[in-house]
Amino acid sequence: MSNTSSEVRLSTVFKNPSGSAVLDRERRIRLLSDADRDIIRLANDPNFSRWLEQIKAIGGCARPVYLSGSTMTRDAVTGEVISSYSTATEPGERLAVRCRNRRASVCEPCSRLHAGDTFQLVRTGLSGGKNVPVAVRERPRLFVTLTAPSFGPVHRAVDGERCRPRRDTPHCEHGRLLGCGLAHADNDPLAGLPLCADCYDYVGHVLWHAHAGLLWDRFATAVRRHLASVAGIPRSKLAGHLVVSFAKVAEFQKRAAVHFHAVVRLDGPDGPSSPPPAWATADLLLEAVAHAAASGYVTPPDSAAYGTERLAWGAQFDARPVHSFDGPDGLSDGAVAGYVAKYVSKGATETGAGVDYRIITADDIRASAVNGHIRALMGTCWRLGGLSELEHLRLRSWAHSLGYRGHILTKSRRYSTTYGALREERAEYQRDSTEPTDSPDTVTESAWRYVGSGYTPGAAQLAAGIAEGLAASRQLSREALEDEKRGWPL
Numbered sequence: 001m002s003n004t005s006s007e008v009r010l011s012t013v014f015k016n017p018s019g020s021a022v023l024d025r026e027r028r029i030r031l032l033s034d035a036d037r038d039i040i041r042l043a044n045d046p047n048f049s050r051w052l053e054q055i056k057a058i059g060g061c062a063r064p065v066y067l068s069g070s071t072m073t074r075d076a077v078t079g080e081v082i083s084s085y086s087t088a089t090e091p092g093e094r095l096a097v098r099c100r101n102r103r104a105s106v107c108e109p110c111s112r113l114h115a116g117d118t119f120q121l122v123r124t125g126l127s128g129g130k131n132v133p134v135a136v137r138e139r140p141r142l143f144v145t146l147t148a149p150s151f152g153p154v155h156r157a158v159d160g161e162r163c164r165p166r167r168d169t170p171h172c173e174h175g176r177l178l179g180c181g182l183a184h185a186d187n188d189p190l191a192g193l194p195l196c197a198d199c200y201d202y203v204g205h206v207l208w209h210a211h212a213g214l215l216w217d218r219f220a221t222a223v224r225r226h227l228a229s230v231a232g233i234p235r236s237k238l239a240g241h242l243v244v245s246f247a248k249v250a251e252f253q254k255r256a257a258v259h260f261h262a263v264v265r266l267d268g269p270d271g272p273s274s275p276p277p278a279w280a281t282a283d284l285l286l287e288a289v290a291h292a293a294a295s296g297y298v299t300p301p302d303s304a305a306y307g308t309e310r311l312a313w314g315a316q317f318d319a320r321p322v323h324s325f326d327g328p329d330g331l332s333d334g335a336v337a338g339y340v341a342k343y344v345s346k347g348a349t350e351t352g353a354g355v356d357y358r359i360i361t362a363d364d365i366r367a368s369a370v371n372g373h374i375r376a377l378m379g380t381c382w383r384l385g386g387l388s389e390l391e392h393l394r395l396r397s398w399a400h401s402l403g404y405r406g407h408i409l410t411k412s413r414r415y416s417t418t419y420g421a422l423r424e425e426r427a428e429y430q431r432d433s434t435e436p437t438d439s440p441d442t443v444t445e446s447a448w449r450y451v452g453s454g455y456t457p458g459a460a461q462l463a464a465g466i467a468e469g470l471a472a473s474r475q476l477s478r479e480a481l482e483d484e485k486r487g488w489p490l
Contacts, residue, residue: 038458047091052466054096055459057430060467062107064096064455069448076443094451102344102408103356109467117422118409119341122247125263125272125416126322126333130425132272132416139275140266140282141322143336144289146219147314148208148257152200157184157191157254172196192254193373200373202380205257208311209403210393211298212250212258215311216406220244222292223264223285230288231279242276243267247411249340250404256374258404259314261343263322263336263415264289271414286319293317301389344409359399377402 032040042048058064070086087095104111120130126141128134153172156163165171165179172178176196184191194200208215228238248262266285268274297312322331355368365378378399385395398405455463 033457035457035461038456039462040458042458042462045091051091051459052462054091055463055466056470058096058098059109059113059470060463060465061096061098061109062460062463062467063099063101063453064463065099065450066092066094066096066452067448068094068451069446071444071446071448073442073444076441082442099453105356109470112471115341115344117419118344119337120422121409121411121416121419122263122340123333123337125245125247125265125411126337127324128272130417130421135275136265136267136272137324137333140280140285142264142282142285142289142319143322143331144262144264144293145259145316145318146216146262146293147253147259147316148205148212149312149314151202151205151208151255151257153178153195154255155180155182155184155188155190155193155195157186157188172199174198186254189371192256193371197372197376200376202376203384204311205377206380206384206395206403207300207393209258209401210395210398210405211300211311212260212404213406215296215298215313216248216260218296218298219289219292219313220246222296223288226288226291227280227284230284231277240269242280243269243271243414245271245412245415247340247409247415249344249409250406251343256377256402259316261340263340265415267414272416282321286321289319290317340409355400357400359396365399374402 042051045051055061055064068087070084070088072084073082074080075082087093098110098113099107100114101107101110102114124130124132125136128136160183162183163180165177170178172195174196176199178195180190180195182190224238224244225235227242227244228235231238231241233241243266245265245267246262248260250258250260253259264285266276266280268276293313294317297310299310320331322333322336325332355370359365359368359378359382362379362382365375365382368375368378370378381395381399381403384390385393385397385399393403394405395403454460
């Protein structure tokens with residue numbers, strides 16, 4: 001950037017209404033923040049417009065990844081170059097791509113995109129589309145909620161009810177009152193905290209989280225086993241009659257315990273393209289999931305040493321049918337998909353359960369900006385993770401998520417489409433229609449390498465502005481569509 005162009009821009013910014021300069025050039029430069037100076041540098045770069053195009057193309061991603069390299073497509077027979085691309089002509093000789101982080105606390109633009117993909121993934125398994133037949137709407141489908149057991153009394157926030165102690169046991173063994181008499185709101189920091197930390201089973205809480213994935217596998221197996229038993233079919237032959245498909249999302253409750261919301265669907269032996277047998281009804285599916293939730297358990301290693309002999313589901317269980325359209329309980333295809341998509345973009349920081357970064361040392365736990373309950377759970381993970389008999393659980397590696405090491409959203413293979421397919425479809429849509437696609441008559445050669453990530457201070461502010469502008473445009477488009485549906489003039 002030349003001194004002349006910088007002085008012109010600075011003089012334009014720091015002038016009084018009459019147009020006369022009020023500060024000398026040196027003082028003006030000192031008053032500028034690092035971000036301001038960086039914005040001026042970017043704006044005077046000859047490649048600034050191309051840089052803006054890159055950031056708009058990735059939706060204003062807050063933490064982009066930069067790649068350097070090239071790709072070339074040739075005719076497989078003649079060797080003629082059909083198309084080629086190289087970052088040699090890009091700003092900084094690199095290309096910005098999305099970070100694809102699902103957490104809004106890390107990158108809101110990418111989390112919004114991830115939530116949209118999740119909505120489509122769950123919705124197609126309920127309503128069809130994306131190579132899933134619409135006939136899945138007629139299949140037996142349930143929205144199931146499975147919770148963790150109680151690990152000790154906590155402050156309750158239930159529809160404005162007062163947090164009162166039980167009449168039979170008003171005090172714990174340590175003499176503390178098991179209730180506070182207050183009506184806790186959902187955002188009350190006391191909601192979900194133990195009434196007596198000495199009574200709380202922190203070891204059981206952490207071990208339950210560590211085995212939650214295995215407990216879900218046992219649940220799914222028990223559902224299939226019950227269906228086979230009722231039908232009089234050997235468990236090994238059930239796949240020849242029907243398939244149990246599901247998609248589930250993990251959510252942290254106020255007490256920092258994971259619970260699962262799952263869509264469970266019955267299909268025929270060929271998956272979504274075939275109907276289940278007539279005996280496989282919604283009532284039978286409800287019976288099967290209720291039985292599996294009540295009977296499933298996992299026994300941790302050396303359970304007697306930790307006072308936890310069985311890890312099972314909690315008493316709070318719910319299973320309701322999913323309707324094609326709004327039903328009496330409001331559980332429509334869209335409502336269920338929207339709920340799952342909304343939660344999947346939340347990070348641990350937003351839910352108050354852990355942190356969004358790995359714990360490296362015990363000092364990281366002490367320095368974490370969390371309440372005492374979360375800190376005690378992370379500390380329990382760290383302590384148990386140092387025991388040789390629990391080394392396979394990798395509790396220290398998952399201390400930031402309180403021992404839970406599963407994915408936020410998982411699904412069975414034949415439930416619906418995949419994240420990869422949705423991303424590829426979006427890429428094809430954004431790609432120039434004249435650009436050649438994969439074909440046996442062409443050969444593509446690519447060479448890429450990672451060269452960095454993130455923004456400079458000024459670039460971060462410009463990217464945030466781009467993301468806000470795109471979000472505002474989407475909101476206006478949604479409002480225009482709603483007005484059009486209502487028949488209002490645009």
